[in-house]
Amino acid sequence: MSRAYNFCAGPAALPTAVLEQAQQEMLDYQGMGLSIMEMSHRDKVFVDIAEKAEQDLRDLMGISDDYAVLFLQGGASTQFAMVPMNLLGAGETADYINTGQWSKKAIKEAARYGNINVAASSEDTNFTTVPPQDTWQLSANPAYVHYCPNETIGGLEYSFIPEVGDTTLVADMSSTILSRPVDVNRFGLIYAGAQKNIGPAGLTLVIVRKDLLGKAGANVPAMLNYQTHADNGSMYNTPPTYAWYLAGLVFEWLKKQGGVANMAEINQRKAEKLYGFIDGSDFYSNPVEVISRSQMNVPFVLGDDRLDKPFLAEADAAGLLNLKGHRSVGGMRASIYNAVPEAAVDALIAFMADFEKRNA
Ligand SMILES: *Cc1c(COP(=O)(O)O)cnc(C)c1O
Numbered sequence: 001m002s003r004a005y006n007f008c009a010g011p012a013a014l015p016t017a018v019l020e021q022a023q024q025e026m027l028d029y030q031g032m033g034l035s036i037m038e039m040s041h042r043d044k045v046f047v048d049i050a051e052k053a054e055q056d057l058r059d060l061m062g063i064s065d066d067y068a069v070l071f072l073q074g075g076a077s078t079q080f081a082m083v084p085m086n087l088l089g090a091g092e093t094a095d096y097i098n099t100g101q102w103s104k105k106a107i108k109e110a111a112r113y114g115n116i117n118v119a120a121s122s123e124d125t126n127f128t129t130v131p132p133q134d135t136w137q138l139s140a141n142p143a144y145v146h147y148c149p150n151e152t153i154g155g156l157e158y159s160f161i162p163e164v165g166d167t168t169l170v171a172d173m174s175s176t177i178l179s180r181p182v183d184v185n186r187f188g189l190i191y192a193g194a195q196k197n198i199g200p201a202g203l204t205l206v207i208v209r210k211d212l213l214g215k216a217g218a219n220v221p222a223m224l225n226y227q228t229h230a231d232n233g234s235m236y237n238t239p240p241t242y243a244w245y246l247a248g249l250v251f252e253w254l255k256k257q258g259g260v261a262n263m264a265e266i267n268q269r270k271a272e273k274l275y276g277f278i279d280g281s282d283f284y285s286n287p288v289e290v291i292s293r294s295q296m297n298v299p300f301v302l303g304d305d306r307l308d309k310p311f312l313a314e315a316d317a318a319g320l321l322n323l324k325g326h327r328s329v330g331g332m333r334a335s336i337y338n339a340v341p342e343a344a345v346d347a348l349i350a351f352m353a354d355f356e357k358r359n360a
Contacts, residue, residue, distance in 0.1 A: 005344035008322035011195040013339040053248030068230040070206040076193040080109035088114040092143040095119040100127040100151030127154040144168035150176035153326040157294040180264035199247035271295040283356040301331035
């Protein structure tokens with residue numbers, strides 16, 4: 001068996017140790033004679049797995065009892081609708097910050113449900129900057145302020161948590177959750193699709209302050225009401241049991257790595273190495289303002305885009321997979337989430353240096 005280095009933006013690399021454990025437990029979970037996939041979600045064995053995963057996540061992120069942790073489906077894209085359906089009352093306005101493709105989608109979806117004020121946008125810099133907070137035109141009394149701390153496609157990451165006083169702050173943390181410590185108490189609601197930095201696709205995490213539950217209108221479907229899932233331990237209907245179990249294994253793995261603070265150190269080192277190499281070269285470049293460069297998603301272009309195809313083919317052959325940039329921006333993108341080891345970044349840099357030498 002050989003495992004290549006996988007730089008996919010999502011579904012993304014998972015820790016090999018986690019996959020090995022899942023493989024071992026796949027057919028016969030702890031001598032029970034069946035797979036977790038084949039087990040009732042009401043079975044005490046699964047309920048224990050589910051509760052342990054939640055507790056481990058609470059430990060890793062320091063989530064207090066003031067918050068519910070929900071294990072849902074539908075991806076972050078469903079949260080683009082669920083957030084306003086649950087938090088935006090009739091006649092109220094929600095403020096959004098537009099810093100890239102995922103912000104835009106969130107804004108477009110929210111606009112179906114109520115008044116949306118785009119309080120700041122960096123579209124004029126082609127999303128290579130984060131608008132400084134003192135330029136934001138927040139509305140007088142918004143129901144919430146929504147932002148995307150890490151734009152996965154543009155490789156743009158906020159270097160700060162917005163200061164919004166008593167207003168509810170909502171964050172799409174799909175591609176940055178668990179990459180560094182964050183003070184959850186600053187947020188009213190955090191959501192994240194699992195397939196970037198948590199586990200397999202099919203699971204979506206929502207961390208919501210309990211006082212925000214129960215605000216959805218009467219016409220909001222039960223499945224799209226946070227209250228339903230909070231009241232039922234995310235088991236109102238059949239949850240994505242196997243994805244939940246795998247996320248739990250990733251949380252255990254993260255604890256063994258020394259937790260999120262330790263991952264943050266490694267992630268910072270990985271990102272600094274790669275950006276350092278790109279900045280030191282005349283052949284590769286990254287357009288994002290230095291302070292707002294993503295630690296998780298590193299887009300870069302080659303001076304001559306006719307070299308894109310050979311670059312990708314040769315990278316593939318060298319066991320460096322999924323480096324193609326998003327179709328909307330082109331070029332390359334290396335996603336270097338928690339499960340991508342430092343050795344992968346070293347191998348990528350060595351390959352890039354060699355490719356440059358042969359093609360510059
Ligand atoms: C991937 C991603 C999404 C979309 O997630 P789905 O699970 O595919 O709906 C939304 N926001 C961000 C920041 C993402 O990285």
